[in-house]
Amino acid sequence: MIDFPRNRRNFDIVETKQMRRVAHETLDVHGGGTMVVWTGRQGIGKTTTAQWLVAQLAERYEEDHPDTFRTRYLETGGTPARSTKPGKKALRTVFTKAIGPLDEGVYRRAEAEDLAELILAGLKQQNVQLVLIDEAGKLSVDAIRGLVLVRNLAHTEGWDLTLVLIGMDNLGGMVRSVPQIDRRVEEWCYFKPYDVAETYTLLRELHPHFADLDLDDSEGRAQVEYLHEQYAGLPAQMVAFLRKLDHRQERVDREIDMKLIKAVHLTTVRDRRLALADSR
């Protein structure tokens, strides 16, 4: 019988050393028109870090304090193949997701520079000084050039705005390939995969089974090492695995042990292999 998953565990964001490092590196360069690039493998925690940073800064924001500011996090939809005016489209995405609805007539009549000015005016109106743009690796070079216009304007007007481009490893290559963009990047933050000790720390925070585990015990260590090996130290995949583990444990009603962990992992691996074989 199919039913909704009951008693779902809430996997809150776990603050890690890497998240704090990246946040500090980003805020340390905040100033008049800054660009920062965050890169790393999929599932390494870039989006989680961005959302955590937004929440942290929102908590500390004070209306009448001149040093505090608001932040915005948004995801771009990428640039479709053969898209016309990708720069303008990227600006439209930033406007609608960071400021508000953009009238179609206003969009059509405005040039890219005008749109960039409108965005800056909108950000200033709401005292937004940090904008995190996720999935920036899906944007084309021209689209990123469009975003750079906003940064340039902020720089010219002396408005403290930091744009953070977040993406996977291809983003770095793309930015580097265009000197006009590369020169404007003031900080690069690379998200490294977790090692075994960091994986253990993360698992302990996320799930009570691992919180009770002792790494000195061979079975406990084997479980952590197995998961670290299978999920290459990627938090997103580990969180997804833990959800499946919980559901499977409920269905078979047994304690979590190495066998159950392997069985849950096997169900995903096998279906993925079949799907890949089918697609060839």
Place this chain on the structure above:
Amino acid sequence: MSTTREDLKKEHRIVLEATEVANLADLRVVTTREVVEALSAKERTTLDKAYSRPVKTAVGRILRQLRAKGLVFSAGKIGRCRYYGSVDELDPATAELPERRPRRRRVLAFVRILVDELGRAVRYADVVEGAEKRDELCDLTPKLIGRDLQNLTRSGELVVVGKVRGDGRGRNLYLPGELDPAKYAVDEPLTWLEEVAAAFETLWEEETAAAATEVRKPRPLSTGLVRSRLASEKPGLEQLEDPQLLVNAMRQLSESSRPVVQMIRRPNEKALLWAPVDVDDESLDVGDAYATDSERVATAVARAEERRGRPITILDARDEIELDPTLRPAGSQDLHVILWDVSRETVAHGDERRSRRHQRIVRLGRVEGKTYYSARGDERAVAQVRTRQLESRWKRLDAPGRLLGIKGCTLPTVAAGRVMLLQEELEGFRKEMDEVDTTGDLHSTDRDLLDRLAEATDGIIERLDQMMTELGDVAGDLPDVRDDTPGLTPRELQELLEPLYPRAAEVDDPTKLVPLLEKAIRRIPNPEHESRWSEDHDRACEHLFDRTDALLEAAKRWGGHQCRLHAMMAQAELGCLRDPRFILPALDEADYQRRLRSVACLAFVRSEESFQRLQLVAVKDPDQGVRDSATWAYGFSKTNRAGRLAESRSRSDERMDSGESIRWWRM
């Protein structure tokens, strides 16, 4: 004989554990291959090193040995694959083999189910579409289905019982061999070509019957007639959206290996006509005689109305005239002039006007710029036009669009106002529908349309009621919404836009602005309208321009950054609401973004109270962005008082940016 796990050698323990993992993963007995998949890379390497044979062979042997030792059991085989389970994980007494069937059997079984559901023989397209909707058949690709249908036909398990005019998605009709084709015959068109052929056949039968009654030869049919028939019988048919598709379909029906129709071309006539392929030219009629143009046009109207079953427009009359050239007016007057004349209720008689003795055609009203005429002029005809007018009004009301807009509104009190406004309008619309509905003699198409409109209206009214309930306390404190939208006459609009819009300055007659701007700026009924020929221009125009909408449009097109930002925010929040009493409470919201949006709205929806509140917000709001916006909004709406406010703010608030704001005040 049973052995314990501890007695096993390392490689056997590995295989036993992998079996248990696989059993746990799939919650059933598993094959040797599935056990191999459950091995980790390290375990696979261990086995590889320990045995010279391939890992799969080694695992198979080990499983047999474990079975002999009583640690593993087998539930049986499917084909050549034996299924194993660990006694510690599964119960040997109850463990079952998984279900598997060959694909062809599954396709045949599914065809049987589909035939039963549809009550007729099925096409390839039916099987493919049906399979897509069922999870258990999701592995059946269209190619495989096609192949299996052919194979099943060859083996006689399926029989081809007929063919359809193809659309590229299968011509054959399949039935399981054991079923009686007569009981599962297809009695409705399955493809677009068949729809067109069926509509043509029905029309031709009617034309032949009419010709027999009128003692004349039947007349060939135009493409327009076939289109009208399809549109009335199958409204919403996708292919009718592109007129060329019907023409192409008629051509295909005339050019196929089994033609149904023939094309009739007449000299100097563009329109194509069609007749059944087996009717020769001598059996067709294209001639008759009329005394006056009025008679001709009246006959065209009557015939067109008869064919379409509804009042007709000038285009329908033209189609009818194309069909029968003897109906073409002999004089030089345009058709629309003749129609207008023939449909007048009074005629000039010296200096007087008298009622017409015999009115051949009645003018029933306009729908979306088209005038409808009727030869019958009865209650049904009137109801038909009123129904179309209601349909047009429903489109203009855009209730679904407005409902969506309300969902996107972030200010609760404004949302409540918009809900109340739409509720009122819909209740009025419902009353009008009920009046038409009480007409006894409604055509079935109109009845259907009214039913659909009623369902849509009631659905939205219900949704609006839910929204009001969800808005709860917010809605409770609010007054009744006012619908007295301030409007601008064309002349007032011209005065507003002249400094901004070059074309507004160029036109000498303000009414010429109407076609230029009526799509961009909402229009509302003029409460002071008297007559189109009134000497007072302000009372002559039937509609005014919504003032708020005009300001928003001007701001978006010609305003500076602040202007455009505020206009876009205000437009998204306000929708059609123009009552400031629903906006003012939002100035007290805790969320700065809501206060900002309410300030933007008040720049375009003005009242004395809003001016006073904006002044306060400009000085006292805790957020600087909101203060700046309020200053701008006040200036935009009350330019003559803005200078003093800007000065007083500049003294107390060093961070205020007044450059942009002052520039807009001077606009």
